[in-house]
Amino acid sequence: MCGAPGCGKGTQSALLVDKYKLKHLSTGEILRAEIDSKSEIGVLADSYISQGNLVPDEMIIKILLQNIDKEADNVKGFIFDGFPRTVEQAQALENAFKVRKNEIAFLIDIQVETKELITRLLKRGEISGRSDDNLDTIKKRLQVYETKTAPVNDFYKNLNKYHAVNGIGEINEIFGRVSQVIDNELNK
Numbered sequence: 001m002c003g004a005p006g007c008g009k010g011t012q013s014a015l016l017v018d019k020y021k022l023k024h025l026s027t028g029e030i031l032r033a034e035i036d037s038k039s040e041i042g043v044l045a046d047s048y049i050s051q052g053n054l055v056p057d058e059m060i061i062k063i064l065l066q067n068i069d070k071e072a073d074n075v076k077g078f079i080f081d082g083f084p085r086t087v088e089q090a091q092a093l094e095n096a097f098k099v100r101k102n103e104i105a106f107l108i109d110i111q112v113e114t115k116e117l118i119t120r121l122l123k124r125g126e127i128s129g130r131s132d133d134n135l136d137t138i139k140k141r142l143q144v145y146e147t148k149t150a151p152v153n154d155f156y157k158n159l160n161k162y163h164a165v166n167g168i169g170e171i172n173e174i175f176g177r178v179s180q181v182i183d184n185e186l187n188k
Contacts, residue, residue, distance in 0.1 A: 001081045002152060003110035004145045005138070006121040007167045008174060012110065013081040015175045020182065023071050026081035027060055030067060049132060052140035054085055054148060061092050072100070085149045090156070106185055107156040108178055110167035114142060 001009045001016075010026060017024045031049065034042030041059065048055045064083060071078075084090040097103050112120075118138055125133025132141065156162040163181045167174055 001079055001110070002107050002149070003167060004112065004114075004117050004149075005141045006117040006124065007110040007112045008120075008171070009081045009110060011171060012175060012178050013079045015171075016079055016178065016182070019179065020076070022077045022079050023075040024079050024081060025064060025067055025083070027055075027064060027083045027085075028081070030063055031055060031060070034063070052132065052137045052144065054144060057086060057088050057092065060085075061089060061096070064093075065096055068096075068100075077105075084152055087151050087155050090152050094159075104161065106161040106163055106181075107153070108181055109153050109162065109164045110174070110178070111164055112167040116168065117142060 001013050003009055010028075013024045013026065016022060031042070031045045035046045035049070036042070041063065045055045045059065054060075060083070064080075068078065080093075084093050094104060118135070121133050121138045122135065124130065131137075153162055153164075163185075165174070165177045165181060
């Protein structure tokens with residue numbers, strides 16, 4: 001599940017977990033748990049995230065693969081929420097799955113206009129108190145997304161694994177669009 005910050009990746013992922021019985025792996029949630037526990041990796045990750053920057057690839061891939069390996073035998077599949085965030089991460093993920101004799105089925109890109117993203121993130125910041133949901137950090141996160149993460153879409157387009165979904169509308173309306181993509185893929 002891919003898209004700019006505030007596009008609804010987490011919301012849609014939670015609904016998909018229920019419908020398709022998948023394990024939701026959110027790099028953001030995993031990192032926030034590490035930060036909250038004040039682990040060594042959490043403190044280091046916080047130094048990047050609090051400035052609106054991405055956590056280094058090696059660190060996030062290591063954490064994610066540990067979670068995948070721990071859960072692989074217990075689930076039908078995974079939803080990666082907000083990962084990969086760079087082409088290098090996408091390549092590393094594809095390689096890690098090949099080694100595990102598996103593959104990434106497809107990427108769903110939830111598309112939302114920038115003005116709407118900013119509105120959503122500011123509102124989320126008011127409700128949740130997340131320190132990274134303030135205007136300056138939001139603008140930086142969106143800029144980082146455009147330069148580092150948006151190219152991941154092209155990577156998956158080249159593998160014929162890319163699907164764009166309109167992320168504007170009611171949650172259930174967007175969920176219907178996302179589910180249609182998944183159903184179509186499952187019925188191939």
